[in-house]
Amino acid sequence: MNTNSNVYTIIYSTILVVVVAAVLAFAASALKPMQDENIKKETITQVLSAAAQADESVTISEDVVAMYAEMAVDAFYVDGNGVIGEHMNIGKENKADIKVESTSYLKAQNDIIKKIEAGQTELLSTLALPVYVIKVNSLTVNVIPCYGAGLWGPIWGYIAVAEDGRTLDGAIFDHKSETPGLGAKIAEKPFYSQFQGKKFGEGEKIFDVVKGGANGAENGVDAISGATITSQSLGKTINTWAKYYQPYLNSLAAQTDTETEESAETEENAEVEDATVTEEE
Amino acid sequence: MADYISLFVKSIFVDNMIFAYFLGMCSYLAVSKNVKTANGLGVAVIFVLLVTLPINYLLNQYILRPGALAWLDEKYASVDLSFLSFIIFIAVIAAIVQIVEMVVEKFAPALYSQLGIFLPLIAVNCAILGGSLFMQERDFVNVGEAATYALGSGIGWWLAIVALAAIREKLSYSHVPAPLKGLGITFITVGLMGIAFMTFMGIQL
Amino acid sequence: MKDFNLKETLLNPIFKGNPISVLVLGICSSLAVTVQLKGACVMALSVTIVTALSSLVVSLLRNTIPNRIRIIVQLVVVALMVILVDQVLKAFAYPVSKTLSVYIGLIITNCIVMGRIEAFALGNKPIPSFLDGLGNGLGYGLILIVVAFFRELLGSGTLFGFRIIPESFYDLGYMNNGLMILPPMALILLGCIIWIQRAIQKDLQEK
Numbered sequence: 001m002n003t004n005s006n007v008y009t010i011i012y013s014t015i016l017v018v019v020v021a022a023v024l025a026f027a028a029s030a031l032k033p034m035q036d037e038n039i040k041k042e043t044i045t046q047v048l049s050a051a052a053q054a055d056e057s058v059t060i061s062e063d064v065v066a067m068y069a070e071m072a073v074d075a076f077y078v079d080g081n082g083v084i085g086e087h088m089n090i091g092k093e094n095k096a097d098i099k100v101e102s103t104s105y106l107k108a109q110n111d112i113i114k115k116i117e118a119g120q121t122e123l124l125s126t127l128a129l130p131v132y133v134i135k136v137n138s139l140t141v142n143v144i145p146c147y148g149a150g151l152w153g154p155i156w157g158y159i160a161v162a163e164d165g166r167t168l169d170g171a172i173f174d175h176k177s178e179t180p181g182l183g184a185k186i187a188e189k190p191f192y193s194q195f196q197g198k199k200f201g202e203g204e205k206i207f208d209v210v211k212g213g214a215n216g217a218e219n220g221v222d223a224i225s226g227a228t229i230t231s232q233s234l235g236k237t238i239n240t241w242a243k244y245y246q247p248y249l250n251s252l253a254a255q256t257d258t259e260t261e262e263s264a265e266t267e268e269n270a271e272v273e274d275a276t277v278t279e280e281e
Numbered sequence: 282m283a284d285y286i287s288l289f290v291k292s293i294f295v296d297n298m299i300f301a302y303f304l305g306m307c308s309y310l311a312v313s314k315n316v317k318t319a320n321g322l323g324v325a326v327i328f329v330l331l332v333t334l335p336i337n338y339l340l341n342q343y344i345l346r347p348g349a350l351a352w353l354d355e356k357y358a359s360v361d362l363s364f365l366s367f368i369i370f371i372a373v374i375a376a377i378v379q380i381v382e383m384v385v386e387k388f389a390p391a392l393y394s395q396l397g398i399f400l401p402l403i404a405v406n407c408a409i410l411g412g413s414l415f416m417q418e419r420d421f422v423n424v425g426e427a428a429t430y431a432l433g434s435g436i437g438w439w440l441a442i443v444a445l446a447a448i449r450e451k452l453s454y455s456h457v458p459a460p461l462k463g464l465g466i467t468f469i470t471v472g473l474m475g476i477a478f479m480t481f482m483g484i485q486l
Numbered sequence: 487m488k489d490f491n492l493k494e495t496l497l498n499p500i501f502k503g504n505p506i507s508v509l510v511l512g513i514c515s516s517l518a519v520t521v522q523l524k525g526a527c528v529m530a531l532s533v534t535i536v537t538a539l540s541s542l543v544v545s546l547l548r549n550t551i552p553n554r555i556r557i558i559v560q561l562v563v564v565a566l567m568v569i570l571v572d573q574v575l576k577a578f579a580y581p582v583s584k585t586l587s588v589y590i591g592l593i594i595t596n597c598i599v600m601g602r603i604e605a606f607a608l609g610n611k612p613i614p615s616f617l618d619g620l621g622n623g624l625g626y627g628l629i630l631i632v633v634a635f636f637r638e639l640l641g642s643g644t645l646f647g648f649r650i651i652p653e654s655f656y657d658l659g660y661m662n663n664g665l666m667i668l669p670p671m672a673l674i675l676l677g678c679i680i681w682i683q684r685a686i687q688k689d690l691q692e693k
Contacts, residue, residue, distance in 0.1 A: 009555055027364075038577065177587055364573060368566070460688075469673070471673045473674070
């Protein structure tokens with residue numbers, strides 16, 4: 001047979017393409033459920049790890065899905081005006097139904113945020129930013145994600161905010177391709193454990209990651225030395241996303257304030273109120 | 282505009298294909314023995330990158346990425362063809378390279394005979410596919426950004442290969458320990474050049 | 487058809503004809519994953535599987551491939567294998583596949599895969615081709631692992647993520663060599679490996 005004729009070449013390539021496409025489509029669809037499961041588990045692990053930092057006695061178990069189903073109180077979307085939208089399934093009836101939003105969703109939201117930053121403020125109400133409300137023993141925390149560009153690729157993270165909408169109970173970060181040993185340290189404990197006990201600020205500088213930033217400032221942590229750009233980008237990412245969660249977080253703060261006022265009799269609560277007042281000044 | 286300039290400069294110096302990602306090392310080491318051929322290959326890489334990256338960007342944007350088919354019809358919005366991206370990217374690159382090869386053979390036979398077997402190997406040059414894969418990972422906003430990135434990283438690659446070729450030309454007159462001759466010293470040279478390029482790491486425009 | 491010593495076909499590329507240090511093939515992207523030993527091991531394994539299987543497939547098809555579209559057919563076969571490996575990693579070893587990111591895709595353009603197909607698989611029977619691919623993949627992996635070993639040990643003081651250099655050393659003033667984790671050090675280490683290899687095997691030295 002003449003393997004160099006045009007007809008043969010065309011038939012050969014057609015068959016090759018069909019066979020390869022069939023194999024790939026089969027493999028991709030067969031493995032898809034497992035891949036999605038992995039991504040879901042990863043997101044759940046990160047949400048839980050951020051939340052669990054609120055209480056040292058809590059450790060993340062092997063079966064994160066079951067743990068999430070047990071600890072999650074609620075999960076929903078908020079828009080840029082703080083209006084709560086649709087609720088996500090938190091798997092109270094069936095663990096397999098749990099819905100969390102992966103990084104590709106965060107990326108899409110980040111694109112909308114970028115447009116709003118560029119001046120298209122009418123898009124504020126189309127935002128649907130996920131909030132996961134997790135109960136860690138006696139505490140309830142709101143886990144909010146953030147997503148942005150690092151030095152080489154995307155960076156993202158989850159921050160656990162206490163019921164007052166201000167205090168941070170924990171945080172965890174991840175990245176796609178930051179330099180190992182430098183920028184990649186944002187995913188390591190010495191860095192993210194700094195966030196515990198910090199507070200979101202008001203106005204333009206909600207949060208910051210700067211060199212020497214831990215100098216007593218409540219809304220800043222210390223940057224990673226040698227990874228200036230990654231640190232700065234992370235600071236900017238947190239700041240930007242926190243800005244769009246601000247309306248929702250403010251409504252939480254307002255709630256806590258009224259509650260505190262109502263039960264201001266006990267000394268302990270009075271102290272809390274004092275603290276809030278000083279902070280607002 | 283400032284974004285484009287920043288991206289351009291960053292892709293030449295900071296995200297240099299060779300020094301930061303080791304992309305296209307095979308042909309980089311093999312064709313860097315003298316400046317003239319190195320220049321030829323460098324220009325070919327710039328050209329192929331500049332053509333393939335925007336095409337792959339459009340393919341990725343309108344066919345491959347999850348939900349990309351939504352422009353056809355709403356019911357295709359859930360289709361995710363990203364598993365096909367490797368094969369589509371490489372097919373586009375191979376086709377373009379074939380065309381470039383024919384054009385060079387017709388119009389610049391001298392260059393063609395010098396580049397020899399390396400022109401078809403541009404198809405398997407990691408720098409070209411790497412460019413497309415990084416483009417996919419970084420999700421640029423529009424074709425303009427993708428093209429800027431292509432031009433910048435192409436020039437970065439060209440700069441690296443011409444610089445190395447010049448050093449190697451000089452190096453052939455120096456006394457290198459016998460086991461290090463050729464390949465060994467070249468690797469070390471590239472490493473040192475890479476360290477020199479790291480000085481650009483902090484720049485921001 | 488020549489007869490091959492199968493054992494020789496498998497073992498030769500691991501040491502004497504090592505694809506990286508002797509033939510200068512396939513250094514490309516993969517050195518970037520040598521910061522950590524774990525990533526390097528998975529990368530080594532993936533490259534070995536891809537090289538062996540695509541050599542096997544191309545060798546089976548070798549008499550039917552039209553010469554004009556030879557390169558594209560080879561690329562398609564290699565890309566197929568790489569996508570399969572990528573999909574399997576994403577399904578079963580998600581954390582590792584995340585750290586390797588685009589570098590798995592870049593196996594397609596790894597010169598070692600195409601190089602072995604062109605130089606060996608196109609002209610030889612399936613079994614020797616498979617072994618040749620396997621041997622080259624392993625030889626390649628060996629270098630990756632050696633480079634990763636030194637980079638992780640000296641750069642982060644760990645191996646496979648476990649701390650090897652005890653804390654007391656750090657208290658005495660020992661510091662991780664930050665330079666090791668930066669990309670250029672991979673090349674310099676590789677230069678040193680070649681130096682050692684060629685000092686031992688004098689016949690490899692270049693004039």
